[in-house]
Amino acid sequence: MTLLLEVTDLRTRFHTAEGTVFAVNGISFSIKEGETVAVVGESGCGKSVSMLSVLRLIPIPPGEIASGKACYCGVDLFGKTEAEMELVRGKEIAMIFQDPMTSLNPVLTIGRQITETLTRHEGMDQKAAELRAVELLDQVGISDPAERLGDYPHQFSGGMRQRVMIAMALACLPSLLIADEPTTALDVTIQAQIVELVQSLRDKLHMAIIWITHDLGVVAGLAERVLVMYAGFIVEEARVDDLYANPRHPYTLALLEALPRADRRRDRRLKSIPGAPPSLLVEPHGCPFVARCEYAVEKCRDQNPLLTPVGPEHRIACWVDVKTGAPR
């Protein structure tokens, strides 16, 4: 499989009235054609910002992409003009968002919102675009698609709206779909339906997916590889089964301990991680997790560990071996 997107040393900052927010601090990752990668981490750890940075959708100013490269099919997206980026967004890389209740324009019919992408990127006329829109709505499981083209977003339920968003995102058959917590705002049964839908569409359309979430349960069923983010850093990267069976970073370990599991004893209390994530207003120094880490050693305070391989396709950023508690 060939490399689709390769991000190197991405740093994103926001210059606000309270000071500079160090949102993303030099992350590197790549995704191959047709691969599904999950990005997990708690709120405010830079998951969404890093993906929005790749598509150059963060507001500049106050935002700033301070360094890095995002090579899509070998071409750096950060070197493109805004007009060239418009040809990438929606056509090559599509994105769906967390809250389907607010991501659709309330005063435009969904037909118009879907056909707009098609007429822009595929040069279809209105009639052809409408036919294609019906096909797309049918594909994402909306019944009576032809009649529903003229409906407004408020006439759809939350789950249905997320299906419409997916139809819009898939309109031009992108090679990469970035899904920013697409199931967080939905209830559990609808979540499962949406995950299943995306899975089946992925297999049919052979697209790569970056799935941003804080739900490790969803990740297990969907992704092939996982990136764990913390305070704007990638702290662990592994194949999904490897990550669950053999977590190597103290933060990942703590996250998994906090997850209820069917194969554990019922009377055991779920562990929570003490403390709070560090303020992003301070330039990072040392390991970002040091204050909450039960394995922390002296070295962790001054030197930020780099992401280093610990096994096949498994990299962590930690000075300590969590199995022995000894420094590596």
Add this chain to the structure above:
Amino acid sequence: MDTTPSRIATLTPDDLETPPLGLGQLAWRKFRRHKPAILGSIVLVLLFLYAFGSPLFISESYANHTDTTLRLLPPSAAHPFGTDTIGRDVLARSIYGGQISLLIGLTAVIVETVLGILVGALAGYYGGVVDSILMRITEAMLNIPEIFLLIVMAKYFGGKIPEVDILGRTFSGSVVVIVVIIGLTSWMYLARIVRAEFLSLKENDFVLAARATGTKNIEIIFRHILPNSIAPIVVSATLGVANAILAEAYISFLGLGVQPPTATWGNMLDGANNYLDTAPWLWLFPGLFIVLTVLSINFLGDGMRDALDPRSRTV
């Protein structure tokens, strides 16, 4: 025993399954309840019928026909609204003057709305330097009294404009000048309203979602955000018509507006101040038309504001 049937049980399934009302239907329901707005709409329709229907019976040449033997005649059967200082029929002039006044009101608002939306949308959407420059210009314009701007512009542009033919009528070129200068001096409030709308609307997820599908900024501004802020624009434009008619009346009254023989309600008042008590019909009728129009439009605008305001969703 209590035999009255439960109120819940009287709801038939049909009642429960009526589709929810669209936004337009909701607005219409609320508008209908606003009595002054309904009254205003009716009066406006009558005024438009008066100005644009009556020419079927009275010709424009009659309205501009002068006869010094018939100077300053009080209302009579032959001249129901009397005659003016050079013997023209006031009724006929109020009809043709009404056409011009109403057209000036409507077209000046088009100029005002286009300018206001452009300035407000660009300032609100792009923010930063663009916003600062555009808003400083807007504030500078607001700081100069509108009447002063009107007079200076009317003086500067007036006089040298050739006559124009629109809708089968020949207008003094000053009509076009007045439309443009009223538009140029009244867009500032609308620009501020539109800017405020854009500032809050552009933070919505649907704007981000539109950008994520590769939509150009210009399309986001005019096709995605603008339709969401249509309600305050419509209300402001409606009230703008009344202000434009008043503005035309000011400058025409001062003799700087539309030049005779083309009549407007405003320039019919020009000179009437010399005959306040001796020939009250000179100012009474055009004055009445102006007051009626402005009042009706304001009532209509009020009703629309209530009906379109998303914060008052009660039916």
